[in-house]
Amino acid sequence: MELTRVIVILAQCVWPLWTQVIHLTDMYGTIKSPNFPESYPKEIELQWNITVPEGYQIRLYFMHFDIEPSYLCEYDYLKVYSDTEELAVFCGKENTDTEQVPANDAIVSPRNVLSVAFRSDFSNEERYSGFEAHFSAVDVDECRDRNDEDLACDHFCHNYISGFYCSCRYGFLLHSDNRTCKVECSESVYTERSGEITSADFPKPYPKSSDCIFLLISMLTCTFLFQLVVSSHNSSQPSRSESLVGEQHLQVCSPGRSCSQ
Amino acid sequence: MELTRVIVILAQCVWPLWTQVIHLTDMYGTIKSPNFPESYPKEIELQWNITVPEGYQIRLYFMHFDIEPSYLCEYDYLKVYSDTEELAVFCGKENTDTEQVPANDAIVSPRNVLSVAFRSDFSNEERYSGFEAHFSAVDVDECRDRNDEDLACDHFCHNYISGFYCSCRYGFLLHSDNRTCKVECSESVYTERSGEITSADFPKPYPKSSDCIFLLISMLTCTFLFQLVVSSHNSSQPSRSESLVGEQHLQVCSPGRSCSQ
Numbered sequence: 001m002e003l004t005r006v007i008v009i010l011a012q013c014v015w016p017l018w019t020q021v022i023h024l025t026d027m028y029g030t031i032k033s034p035n036f037p038e039s040y041p042k043e044i045e046l047q048w049n050i051t052v053p054e055g056y057q058i059r060l061y062f063m064h065f066d067i068e069p070s071y072l073c074e075y076d077y078l079k080v081y082s083d084t085e086e087l088a089v090f091c092g093k094e095n096t097d098t099e100q101v102p103a104n105d106a107i108v109s110p111r112n113v114l115s116v117a118f119r120s121d122f123s124n125e126e127r128y129s130g131f132e133a134h135f136s137a138v139d140v141d142e143c144r145d146r147n148d149e150d151l152a153c154d155h156f157c158h159n160y161i162s163g164f165y166c167s168c169r170y171g172f173l174l175h176s177d178n179r180t181c182k183v184e185c186s187e188s189v190y191t192e193r194s195g196e197i198t199s200a201d202f203p204k205p206y207p208k209s210s211d212c213i214f215l216l217i218s219m220l221t222c223t224f225l226f227q228l229v230v231s232s233h234n235s236s237q238p239s240r241s242e243s244l245v246g247e248q249h250l251q252v253c254s255p256g257r258s259c260s261q
Numbered sequence: 262m263e264l265t266r267v268i269v270i271l272a273q274c275v276w277p278l279w280t281q282v283i284h285l286t287d288m289y290g291t292i293k294s295p296n297f298p299e300s301y302p303k304e305i306e307l308q309w310n311i312t313v314p315e316g317y318q319i320r321l322y323f324m325h326f327d328i329e330p331s332y333l334c335e336y337d338y339l340k341v342y343s344d345t346e347e348l349a350v351f352c353g354k355e356n357t358d359t360e361q362v363p364a365n366d367a368i369v370s371p372r373n374v375l376s377v378a379f380r381s382d383f384s385n386e387e388r389y390s391g392f393e394a395h396f397s398a399v400d401v402d403e404c405r406d407r408n409d410e411d412l413a414c415d416h417f418c419h420n421y422i423s424g425f426y427c428s429c430r431y432g433f434l435l436h437s438d439n440r441t442c443k444v445e446c447s448e449s450v451y452t453e454r455s456g457e458i459t460s461a462d463f464p465k466p467y468p469k470s471s472d473c474i475f476l477l478i479s480m481l482t483c484t485f486l487f488q489l490v491v492s493s494h495n496s497s498q499p500s501r502s503e504s505l506v507g508e509q510h511l512q513v514c515s516p517g518r519s520c521s522q
Binding site: 027030037064138139156158159161167170171 | 288289291298324325390393395397398399400417419420421422428430431432
């Protein structure tokens with residue numbers, strides 16, 4: 001029997017089995033081995049390619065699993081992929097040191113595609129009833145799961161089924177990048193003899209992507225003292241406002257002189 | 262001021278304010294007080310009626326809340342309903358003994374409808390910036406949340422976004438009610454001189470909605486001994502198979518005699 005298997009495997013390298021591919025775009029469904037609940041036929045190569053819209057993952061779990069056991073699942077097997085990444089290989093009816101069955105564990109695809117490949121070889125020494133599995137699209141909570149700094153929201157992140165959007169705290173405006181929160185702060189005029197100016201939201205970290213102009217004017221002499229031009233950039237780690245001058249672009253302009261930085 | 266308020270309230274009982282109703286059927290969105298982030302106008306009655314498809318609930322939370330405080334929110338308020346059930350009443354800027362603000366708590370509607378009613382009275386003594394809230398449809402996991410016995414699945418419950426379906430363990434069939442699992446067990450013939458018959462799935466609880474016939478025939482005398490007809494019903498609490506005779510409909514029929522129960 002083993003020699004025959006080797007010959008068949010070698011033959012399959014030269015004339016590989018024809019793989020039947022089934023494309024599924026439903027949001028949920030059931031996949032079963034051929035003839036289920038009767039035993040599955042020999043020499044089968046079947047692959048289900050499941051695709052759901054962007055913003056979803058795919059959850060897969062098995063209600064029944066009984067596939068011919070073999071060392072490292074080299075004969076009959078069920079493999080689960082996402083793109084080209086192999087997520088699991090199963091065979092048998094219970095876990096051993098070298099082979100796994102899905103049991104009650106669910107597999108969740110990292111993206112919106114999942115493939116299930118089932119193969120039976122040329123013979124089954126016993127009757128194996130095959131498998132039955134349920135798949136369904138599950139929403140990705142980007143506000144909870146997303147680690148990508150470029151896509152994270154500056155203030156509020158609102159998840160919805162299939163996507164998310166950002167918004168800003170009261171007093172802030174959403175930048176055109178739809179992520180960053182900025183302030184509208186051009187031309188703040190200060191005419192008191194003394195006082196304090198602070199960056200927006202002080203002492204919290206000051207907003208990104210904002211251009212603020214502070215005009216300090218002496219009303220006693222009606223002279224323009226100087227102008228501070230403060231620009232913050234879309235920094236991934238905004239510094240605290242105490243270090244405003246040192247870490248950001250700050251211009252001090254006096255009448256009749258060029259601006260210093 | 263208080264007398265004026267009383268007069269206005271009485272006047273409104275006779276000529277109630279016209280309530281502007283906004284119907285929303287989007288799966289997510291933002292609702293804001295009029296003029297937000299500027300202060301809201303006086304004498305406003307606005308209601309947002311949010312409806313999402315069956316199989317969803319609606320989650321609502323607030324990013325900003327600042328409404329004129331008053332005892333028991335009798336002047337300006339924001340109320341949240343689902344159908345006619347009042348889920349919350351808010352006013353003010355922070356919680357007091359008698360008034361609540363939404364803070365960081367989310368409200369989840371029990372069904373697929375949610376209404377938000379906002380009212381401002383004839384005057385605001387200060388400037389109040391109003392509110393901004395996010396709502397989104399969230400999937401109901403019927404397999405986890407459903408307590409309704411009639412809708413629960415007998416064996417496997419599979420949730421998907423906007424619904425669920427049932428399936429049965431290997432060897433069982435789904436009844437036409439799409440919930441119950443039955444067995445195909447008609448006309449089991451027993452010809453041994455002695456033996457044991459058990460209900461399907463014994464010693465687990467026997468399946469609902471199944472009609473099983475056990476034919477016991479003596480091959481020595483070629484005579485039909487008797488026939489057991491066992492019917493189980495869609496009981497909400499199936500008894501264990503040990504008590505099969507006592508709790509279910511069981512007929513014993515002998516040739517030439519009527520069936521006994």
